[in-house]
Each structure stands twice: as C-alpha cells, then as structure tokens.
Amino acid sequence: ERRQVIVITPTYNRALQAYFLNRLGQVLRLVQPPLLWIVVEMTPASAETAEILRKIGVMYRHLVCVNKNNTNVKDRGVHQRNVGLEHIERHRLDGIVYFADDDNVYSLQLFESLRNISRFGTWPVAMLAQSKNKAILEGPVCNASRVIGWHTNEKSKKLRRFHVDMSGFAFNSTILWDPKRWNSPFSNPIRQLDTVKEGFQETTFIEQVVQDESQMEGVPPGCSRILNWHLHMDAHGLVYPRGWLLQKNLDVV
Numbered sequence: 001e002r003r004q005v006i007v008i009t010p011t012y013n014r015a016l017q018a019y020f021l022n023r024l025g026q027v028l029r030l031v032q033p034p035l036l037w038i039v040v041e042m043t044p045a046s047a048e049t050a051e052i053l054r055k056i057g058v059m060y061r062h063l064v065c066v067n068k069n070n071t072n073v074k075d076r077g078v079h080q081r082n083v084g085l086e087h088i089e090r091h092r093l094d095g096i097v098y099f100a101d102d103d104n105v106y107s108l109q110l111f112e113s114l115r116n117i118s119r120f121g122t123w124p125v126a127m128l129a130q131s132k133n134k135a136i137l138e139g140p141v142c143n144a145s146r147v148i149g150w151h152t153n154e155k156s157k158k159l160r161r162f163h164v165d166m167s168g169f170a171f172n173s174t175i176l177w178d179p180k181r182w183n184s185p186f187s188n189p190i191r192q193l194d195t196v197k198e199g200f201q202e203t204t205f206i207e208q209v210v211q212d213e214s215q216m217e218g219v220p221p222g223c224s225r226i227l228n229w230h231l232h233m234d235a236h237g238l239v240y241p242r243g244w245l246l247q248k249n250l251d252v253v
C-alpha cells in the first residue's frame, strides 16, 4: 500500500498567486495518489484559489483562518502552517507531512521520495541568492541515508542547529500525536512559532520533532540530488491592462 503524502501550502492573494498555485497543483496532479493538498489562506479567502483548487484534479482541503492576534503582523505563513498541522492532528490524518510554499519549484521525484521516509526525512534545497547572483545549497550532507553534516552559507552562519529550508524536510504525521515523543523542551503540540528570529523558523520547528541527526533520514540516500528549488520571485505594485477582469491575481477568466 502506498503511503499518503500530505502537503501543507500557505498562500495569499497577490499578482502571481494563480501562476504559483497552478504550477504547484499541476505537479501534484502527476503524483500517484494518495496525496492530500491542504491549502491555507488567511481571511478573506480568494475566489481564485477556490476556483483553481476545484479544477486542478488533486484531492484537497481549502482552509481559511483568521489572524489569531488580530494584528497586521506578517508572519509569512507561520500561522497558516499551524492551522494545517491542527487539521491533520484533529482528523488523525495518516501520512508524510510536507510544507510546500506556493512559490517554490518542485520535481515530481521529490513527492515520490517522500514516501520512503519512515520518521523524519531531509534533503538539500537549491536557493538563489538574489543579491549575489549565485545558487547556494541548504540542507544535509549524507553518507547513504545518514546525515553527517550540513551545507551552510553566508546567510546561515548564524548559530542554527539544523541548516534546513522550510521546503527541505518532511515527517510522519504520527509524530504529531505520539505520546512517547522524546522529552522535548517544547510543550505540546508541535507548532511553528511566530516569535523566532528570521532564519530560525525551520530549525526551531525541527528541534521539536527530532533530537539530533541520528533520528534523520537523508533523502534520497546520499542526498546527492536536487529535488526542489527555493526561488525568490514576486512582483509588487503591478499595473494591469485596462478593462480586464482582474483583481489582484493574474488568472484570466
């Protein structure tokens, strides 16, 4: 029996949203089922998102949440990912959980590789350092499936425990409700924190899930392949063609 993949994607309405969601959705459409795509928006939900999800042909859940603190703090998807985790926990959804931001580029092989993870898997992600015009790697260095070190970069020399990108790890959902979970310094439940410094979001989360590298699995064994790319591409203050039926989104109906 093939293991379920559960993808959590925070998203928000902006010019390239439809392009991003279509691009990711079309990759997910090619992944062998069972796969569940949990797409989480803050209120108000965009009509475009609902429409894209209805048409994409992937099993999905479209969750909408309100900003808990009722502030305008932009947490870049943190609260939305937590709403996705809560949903998985409440419904005891069984599978491998993966945080896939809408704007990154994913290979089909990545999603198939997730199925081989038994507890916690991680892999190197290629990133584009905008200012320096160069590609950098972030993630594990492996000996077969053993994690023996980390690719670091100038940006991440800061004292992070684990040098992993948000899109560079996945874990078994049973960890979320495992009563025998190792005695972590964090209180239950496992969540992303909106109080951590920039760059520490991933490691702070992973430190709640695993104790050290010995509990990690390199994906695929050897970690010698790039399975996804973290790009920074967006368009702000776009001017739209006059008379077109567009709101904030570039989806043309």
Ligand code: UDP
Pocket (backbone or CB within 6 Å): 009, 010, 011, 012, 074, 075, 076, 077, 078, 080, 100, 101, 102, 103, 232
């Ligand atoms: N995001 C969101 N609301 C926001 C900002 C970001 O839902 O106000 C989502 C965004 O759609 C993406 C993820 O959070 O899926 C990460 O955002 P972004 O790529 O801008 O962050 P970065 O990768 O630059 O840290």
